[in-house]
Amino acid sequence: MQFDDRLDTVLRSRATGDLARRTQYRQLVDLVGTPREDREGAQMEEAYARLAELEADIPAATRAGLLRDPALRIASPRLAARLAEQEPAVAAAAMARATLREGDWLELIPQLPIAARGYLRHRDDLPGTAEALLRRLGVLDLVLPQPDIVPLPGDDAQDEPLELVDIAPAAQDDANEPVETEEPVVESEIGALVQRIEAFQKARRRPVSEAAPRLPLNDAAHGDDAPDAIDFECDPAGTIVWAEADHAPMLVGTRLGGPVIDGTMTRRMPLAGIPVTLDGAAAIKGDWRIDAAPYFHKTTGGFAGYYGRLRREPAEDDDRPANTAADRIRQLLHELRTPVNAIQGFAEVIQQQVFGPSPNEYRALAANIAGDAARILAGFEELDRLARLETGALELGDDESDLAAIFARTAQQVAPSLATRSARLSYEGDAQGAPVAYGRDDAERLAWRLVATLGAAMAPGEAATMQRVEDPKRFVLACDLPATLDDRDDVFASGAGGTSGALSAGLFGTGFALRLARAEARAIGGDLARIDETLVLSVPLLTAAGAGHSEKAEQAERA
Structure with missing residues (x-):
């Protein structure tokens, strides 16, 4: 790497969600914690200022969990001193992960708070001079010495x-x-x-938390403050050896077992959404799911256990969406957008010659890269939209649009592209009078996705129609299936159909595009289904709603 601009990239990124803030916090700690001479000055001050902003938004327990990551480096005395002055959980994690040089330890230890010095007594990898300095400062182990x-x-x-x-x-x-x-x-x-x-x-003696177990264990106070998630650490046998402070007395010593968990731990594989049932105090009793990753000794490389999180299973009457595969896809897409956005930004900088002249060959390559990044981001947007629609996380507005007029206009727009292949996709029937509870932008996106997908799948010289079926309560559009789609058993399956010319079914193919169109139709009370050789779109009209609104308006005027 000739130019290390990772810190600039992270500082330019915007962290808009909880997951993005945690990711940026971890990236900044890793970059700031690795001393480099070219990162001093204004750039480093900006990084520490961003850390302060993130620390205000991220809970101490979450930051402590991020700092315990074995892959994280804290080799900067300034960063170690900063973390040591924060909450006890953060300071303990920082002192356990810091890897400073001998001279840096000797300079840092006298400046540390007394509590942070105490956390260092558990480490067995400090230089001998640092251990001697701790002894001189009165930091000794709490175990009983030889009598x-x-x-x-x-x-x-x-x-x-x-x-x-x-x-x-x-x-x-x-x-x-x-x-x-x-x-x-x-x-x-x-x-x-x-x-x-x-x-x-x-x-x-330590102060007893309100969440600590006490008799009776089924006290109602625990049920009211039951946590939704608890971070923990377990040994190679699956026994919890550390948990968040409020819940440690109830969890430490509990063994996480079961056929799935034992088999996964034996293979040293990550635990992802594995169910487990805990017994004990009301605050932890019940059904949970485990997400955990293995970690290994940094010196010997041997398997040391798991760092993970227990997540409470949602109750049957809980309105919050469960942690499904769609939710995990959304989280993954959120993580992937950051590097793709950075690649696109750098490509545009070169292509537009923001920092100075660039050879035309480089500008052409940068333009191709920026275009590819834009297509990838468009694909991410479609995946995210499908995930939110299928999980009910996307709330559609109550705007209105004329779906018949939008489909008729879209068919006219794609006609020139199809004419180059002597193909034709026409709209037949009434081209207006189909008000639906769908915003104009979303309706145009639905119409374009369906029309472009069908047009892209048509063979040269093929003709098809989109026929509006008269129905007083619904907008029904029957679309002839192109031959390439008619031969398939499931047109909504991944990989169905293809693309051609200026029309495209999208980054993930015809099957995905039709599945997304079906999800959008279902989100407004309609559906998209195949009936023999026809694809039928059915969406409820707003005629009755409009009458109701008019009736309310008349009543208001009379009042």
């Missing part, structure tokens, strides 16, 4: 020792009560031992 053996005072049997534990005070969060470091004076060593054990238990 000192002292005799009981005043006991005749001196050979019976008493084990005393010397406990160092651990770094405390601001929310915890301070632990006294000075040992109280007691009259006996047994009293001192009791005092130290109490100090140790006090240091380990």
Whole structure:
């Protein structure tokens, strides 16, 4: 790579949705966390400013989950210091993932908050000088050290020792009560031992979340605040070893098992939408779906477990759409638009010579690339529209349009293109008086998709008609199927038919175009179906609705 402009590309991208913001946050952390001399100055300040904007919109638990990604690099002392000052979950994840040089650790550790220093005590890959510096700053492990053996005072049997534990005070969060470091004076060593054990238990104590389990476990408070999704980490055996703070007491130690899950984990494959039933407190009890990815030790490369998310199964009366295959397709398309938009933008910059003259050969190549990118984006739009229509996520407006006039005009528009092949597709019947509950732009798109698809499938010299069937309540259009489509059992199947000339069925072929037209018709209460050798479009008219509106208007005038 001669020119690394990845940071410029990310900064120019717009993050309009939750998924886009999470993706851009991860990209910026990865790029900013990899120090480069050519990224200093105004560009780096802009990147940190964008990070601040994203941090305000993305919850701390989500950011912590993104930072725990094994593929993410945090090798910048400035970024590590910034993350260490944020929420405890974010700081802990950043301190676990930071990979700094020895000199950077020695300079950074004294500047870290006390809580962030405490998170470093769990790491076993820090340089020896950094570990020594942590010890000098009083950051020690919370586990019990090796005991000192002292005799009981005043006991005749001196050979019976008493084990005393010397406990160092651990770094405390601001929310915890301070632990006294000075040992109280007691009259006996047994009293001192009791005092130290109490100090140790006090240091380990943490504030109990309202979501933590308590008796009775079926308390109604948990049911009201039941989460929709929980991030977790499990070991190679499927036992949860970490979960989000509010739900960790209820989940840690739970084993995720079952034939599908065990088989997938054995193959080290990702878990995608696998159902699982959990038992326990009301906040976690019930049916869930698991999405998780395996991760591996960065030093040995061995399988270490899974990072994932539990998603609550929607209730039967829940109006929210389920996490179906169509929803995942929409998420994938959202991710793919970013690189395609970037490619198209760079191609247009070269073709239009924005930054200076370019050879005509390069401009021609750039124009082809920009055109290909535009066609790909158009295909993405069609896929996204079909997914939203079939899942009910797309709400159509209540505008009106004359569908008969639009189809008659569209047939006239495609006639010159068909005439070059001596083919003809004509509209017959009344060319007006078909008001439907569909906006003008959407209606024209439906008409063009259907007419262009049929015209593209016609052979040279072939003739077909689109006949309007008289019906007082519906707009019914019977279209002759071209021979290439009539031979197929299912005209809505992928890959049915083809394209020719200036007319095109779209990026994904005739079958997909007809399926999309059928979804649009069904979205407004109609349908598109094959009857023998004819393709019939049926859409309800607005005659009754118009009369109702007129009647309401007359009543308002009389009032």
